[in-house]
Amino acid sequence: xxxxxxxxxxxxxxxxxxxxxxxxxxxxxxxxxxxxxxxxxxxxxxxxxxxxxxxxxxxxxxxxxxxxxxxxxxxxxxxxxxxxxxxxxxxxxxxxxxxxxxxxxxxxxxxxxxxxxxxxxxxxxxxxxxxxxxxxxxxxxxxxxxxxxxxxxxxxxxxxxxxxxxxxxxxxxxxxxxxxxxxxxxxxxxxxxxxxxxxxxxxxxxxxxxxxxxxxxxxxxxxxxxxxxxxxxxxxxxxxxxxxxxxxxxxxxxxxxxxxxxxxxxxxxxxxxxxxxxxxxxxxxxxxxxxxxxxxxxxxxxxxxxxxxxxxxxxxxxxxxxxxxxxxxxxxxxxxxxxxxxxxxxxxxxxxxxxxxxxxxxxxxxxxxxxxxxxxxxx
Numbered sequence: 094x095x096x097x098x099x100x101x102x103x104x105x106x107x108x109x110x111x112x113x114x115x116x117x118x119x120x121x122x123x124x125x126x127x128x129x130x131x132x133x134x135x136x137x138x139x140x141x142x143x144x145x146x147x148x149x150x151x152x153x154x155x156x157x158x159x160x161x162x163x164x165x166x167x168x169x170x171x172x173x174x175x176x177x178x179x180x181x182x183x184x185x186x187x188x189x190x191x192x193x194x195x196x197x198x199x200x201x202x203x204x205x206x207x208x209x210x211x212x213x214x215x216x217x218x219x220x221x222x223x224x225x226x227x228x229x230x231x232x233x234x235x236x237x238x239x240x241x242x243x244x245x246x247x248x249x250x251x252x253x254x255x256x257x258x259x260x261x262x263x264x265x266x267x268x269x270x271x272x273x274x275x276x277x278x279x280x281x282x283x284x285x286x287x288x289x290x291x292x293x294x295x296x297x298x299x300x301x302x303x304x305x306x307x308x309x310x311x312x313x314x315x316x317x318x319x320x321x322x323x324x325x326x327x328x329x330x331x332x333x334x335x336x337x338x339x340x341x342x343x344x345x346x347x348x349x350x351x352x353x354x355x356x357x358x359x360x361x362x363x364x365x366x367x368x369x370x371x372x373x374x375x376x377x378x379x380x381x382x383x384x385x386x387x388x389x390x391x392x393x394x395x396x397x398x399x400x401x402x403x404x405x406x407x408x409x410x411x412x413x414x415x416x417x418x419x420x421x422x423x424x425x426x427x428x429x430x431x432x433x434x435x436x437x438x439x440x441x442x443x444x445x446x447x448x449x450x451x452x453x454x455x456x457x458x459x460x461x462x463x464x465x466x467x468x469x470x471x472x
Contacts, residue, residue, distance in 0.1 A: 116252035120155065121148045123253050129260060132163035143184055147191070150208070153256040154192040156223075156236055156244055158264050166264045185214045189238065189267050193220060195256045199234050202226035203345045204383070214267055216301035216388030217341065221268060224344075224383055234259065239268030239385055241278045268385040270298050275307055275391055278384055283313035284335070291329045297336055297356070303389035304337040304353070306361070306374050308397045316397050316418040333357035334400045341390050344383045347372055357400055364405050373406045374398065376415030 117123045121144065124134035137144045158166065166172050175182055191208040206220040215221040224237040233247040246259035268274060272285045272294060284307045288294040297303070313320070320328060333356035340353055342363070349365040364373040372379040374394060381393035399417035407415055 116254060118254050119148050120150070120253060120255060120258070123157075123251055123258050127251060127258075127260075129159045130157060132160045133158055136163070137187075140180055140183070143180065143187070147187060150191060151255045152194060153208070154194065154196045154205070154250075155256065155258040156190040156192070156246070156261045156265065157258050158190075158244070159260045159262060162244075162261065162263050169264075171264070171266060181213075185209055185211055186264075186267060189221060189223070189265055192223065192225075196225070197250055197257055199225050200227050201345075202383075204343045205236075209267065214387065216299075216303070218302050221387075222343070222385060223265065224385075236261070236265070237383075238265035239274065240266040241384070242266045268387055271305060271386045271388075271391065272298070274384065274386045275393075279309075279381060279393060281307055281309050281393060283310045284308055284332075287313070287328070287332055291325065291332055293329060293332060298388065300336075300338050301388055302339055302341050303386075304340060304342040305386070305389065305391045306335045306337075306377070306394050306398065307391050308335070308377070308394055309380065312377075312394070312396050315416065315420045318421050319418040320397070330357045330400060331397070334359060334361070334398050337361070342392065343390060347382075359400050359403075361398065362403065362405060366406075371406075371412075373414060375403050376406050376417060378406070378412075378414035 117126060124130045124137070137147070175186060188211075189207050189209040192205045193208060194205070196205060202224060203226070204222040204224050206217075206222055209215055209221040210219075226235060227233075228235045228245070233245045235243050235245045237243045242263065242265060244261035244263040244265055246261050248260060250257035250259050269277075272289075275281045275285060284305075285294065288297060297305075320331070323331065336356045337353045338356060342353070347363065347365050349363065349367075351363045352360040353363070354360050361374050366372070372382070374392070375398055377394035377396040377398055379392055380395050381391075384391040384393070394414065396414045396416050397418060402417040404415065404417075
């Protein structure tokens with residue numbers, strides 16, 4: 094499908110005008126009149142109804158993959174899955190690249206709702222989100238989606254009557270279900286396994302507008318003796334205490350002192366320490382925020398919450414949270430768990446307002462990179 098379209102794109106590229114300014118009248122004219130979009134243009138041309146529906150959209154910011162991004166994408170395993178899924182999946186993926194509203198002044202890290210609203214792919218009211226920010230280090234705008242994959246726009250947007258287009262260097266991935274996303278992105282499997290054992294996994298993944306506070310694997314290992322003493326019903330309540338429905342807690346919405354009602358019925362309390370750049374739910378430290386999933390967002394935390402112990406963090410807490418359960422003497426650890434635990438303090442220290450504090454790129458957070466650049470400039 095796409096490979097045949099790419100084969101034709103060279104012909105279309107020859108005919109295309111080598112211009113990248115505007116304004117253009119519509120999105121199709123951007124595709125036809127801008128050098129570097131011949132591949133995506135040829136691809137969309139295979140689906141006239143899809144092309145026409147996208148062309149009619151107004152007040153949008155479009156993240157449009159450049160030719161090099163499309164060529165790399167067809168060699169990616171993601172493409173084989175897309176081709177097998179058919180036109181509906183293509184439509185969903187393209188709509189995930191259309192942001193609602195015109196955003197030509199992107200600065201701090203914030204979530205943007207996209208035009209992906211199909212309940213088959215998302216349970217986020219208003220459309221699944223991408224996260225965008227201005228990367229001062231690379232002098233470009235970057236956008237994050239599912240699977241912790243990002244796209245970057247190094248040039249000024251192209252104007253057209255329906256909005257703006259950012260030429261980007263990759264293809265985003267639509268966030269998947271909780272069970273797939275947390276394993277693929279953070280290799281945190283214990284919470285999902287516990288939900289599955291309790292018969293809750295399908296139920297909670299079918300909810301809409303959810304915030305999951307997911308303890309890392311080490312957190313579960315530390316309290317496995319305490320949890321093993323609970324009945325099945327008590328354990329189910331503990332797991333539900335980690336899930337909030339109806340409020341998606343994105344980084345940009347963090348507020349100190351906010352309380353949120355959980356599926357279990359009791360509240361959790363959010364503590365934001367702006368001076369120490371840390372965030373907590375009850376006494377558990379946020380180690381990773383803004384991980385999008387199909388029906389909401391995941392925040393990785395360093396302790397298992399306890400509905401009966403709702404104390405906030407200790408006054409001196411910076412790099413770690415406070416255990417809410419009696420802990421084992423020594424947890425059974427794996428290489429991945431030890432690495433995750435070792436990066437907790439580093440990630441927490443990078444909690445800033447410029448980018449999501451715990452959103453990591455490799456082992457260094459975006460915020461940490463920005464902070465280092467700012468320090469260098471100050472010198």
